[in-house]
Amino acid sequence: MSQYLDSVMETVIKRNAGEAEFHQAVKEVLETIAPVLEKRPEFVKAKIVDRIVEPERQIVFRVPWVDDNGDVQVNRGFRVQFNSAIGPYKGGIRLHPSVYLGIIKFLGFEQIFKNALTTTPIGGGKGGSDFDPKGKSDREVMSFCQSFMNEMFRHVGPDTDVPAGDIGTGAREIGYMFGQYKRLTNTFTGVLTGKGLTWGGSLARKEATGFGLVYYATRMLQDAGTDWNGKKVVISGSGNVAIYANQKATSLGAKVIAMSDSNGYIVDEAGINLDVIKDIKEVRRARIKEYADIVPGSQYVEGCRGIWSVPCDVALPCATQNELNGEEAAILVSNGCKFLAEGANMPSTPEAIATLQGNGVAFGPAKAANAGGVSTSSLEMTQNSIRLSWTFDEVDQKLHGIMNAIYDQCTAAAEAYGEKGNLAAGANIAGFLKVAEAMLAQGVV
C-alpha cells in the first residue's frame, strides 16, 4: 500500500475502534487500488478515498417489542447509508445475534462497490439488528419487524434508500416490514425489494443470488477451459443463497455433495436432494441434521467448519463472513479444489484468499460473484417504477447478462491495472472507478 493509503487505513482503524470486520473489508479494497491512484492523482487531491471510507449517515436505534409471554424485549437496530454517489442507498437487512455496527459497516462498504459493478444505478447501504429470528413465532417476528420499521420508515424511501433481505431476513420479514411502511406513510411504493409476487416483487429475485453466483463461476470455469459437468461441489450454508446456487449448479451438470448450517454439515456423495433441503429449511425452518435421518446413505457431521475437509472441485461459501480461514483453504487446495466463488459476503479471511490465489485456485470475490441478488433487486425497482412485471425468463436473462458484464468488468480492470487474472483486484478497481468518477463530478459533498 502507498503511504497515503496507509494513512487512510490508520484513520479508519482509529475512528472505528473495535470494528474488526469493517477494518478487514476496507483494507482489502485499499490494498488493490494503489495503481488507480497513481494514474488518477485528481482522486487523491479530492480526497475520494478519505470520503469513501466514511459513511454518509449511520442510524442506530432502539427496537422494543413484546414476546409471546407478554414480556418486553429490546434490540438494537442499524441502518448505515454509506454512499449515494451513483444512486439511492441499496442493501439488505441482516437479523442475527452477532450483528453490531462493525458488521453493518463492513457490509455497507462492500455494497458500494458491488452495486457499482451491477451496471445499474444504486448506491451502497446496509441495515440490521441483533434480533435472532430463530425459534421465534411468526407473531414475535411481526412484532419485531413492525417496531424496526417504526423507526426506519423516516430514513428510507423508493428514491432514498431501498432495503432488502440478508441473513435472517426473507420473504416473511420483508412482508411485515412492507406492511408497516405502507401503513405509516400511506403510500404503496417499491421501498423494499424481495417483496411477494402479488404485491410488487420480482420473479427470480429469490433465486437471483445463487443463480448469479453460478453464472459468474461458469465464466471462471470457461476461462480454465472447463464446465460444470461432473464437478463435485461443496456449498456452505443452506439458506437463500446456498439453496439456489445448488439448484443452478446441479441443473448445469454439477454434483453438490455437501451443505451446512451453523450447527454442522451433511455429506451425500450421491448428490444432495434439494427438495429435502427446501422442506427442512424453507418450509419447516428446521436443522440440516434431519437430512441424514431422511436420506439413506448420507451423513451428518457436527460442527460447520469441517465442511471444508470434504474433497471437491468447486467450493461455494454461502453462509457468513470469515467462514473459511487460511488452514481450511490449505485443506481445500490439498484435496484438489480448483475454483472458489464467494456467495456470502467476505467469507474468506485474507489468509484464505492468499492461500487460494497462491496455489492457483481461481478465486471469485463476493462483491462480484454474489452481486446477482442486488442486481435483481435493482430490476425489481425498475419494474416497480414502470408498474410492470417481467416474466421469470426475462428477469433471469437480464440477470445472466449482468453477471457476464460484471465478470467482463473484473477481467478488463485487472488487466488494465497490471493484475491480469486477479478477479478480486479487478472487482475492487472497476467498482471504485465508477463511484470515484461520480464523487469527483459531484464536488465535495
Ligand code: NDP
Ligand atoms: P439465510 O439466512 O437465508 O441463510 C444463512 C445460512 O448461513 C444458514 O444456513 C445459516 O445457518 C448460515 N449461517 C449464518 N450465520 C452463520 C454463522 N455465524 N456461522 C455459520 N453459519 C451461519 O441468509 P442468505 O442465504 O441470504 O445469506 C448468506 C450469505 O450470503 C450472507 O453472507 C449474506 O450477506 C450473503 N448474501 C445474501 C444475498 C441475498 O440476496 N440474500 C445477496 C448477496 C449476499 P443457520 O440457519 O444455522 O443460522
Ligand code: 2IT
Ligand atoms: O449482500 C447483498 O447484496 C444482499 N443482501 C442483497 C441486497 C439487496 O438489496 O438486494
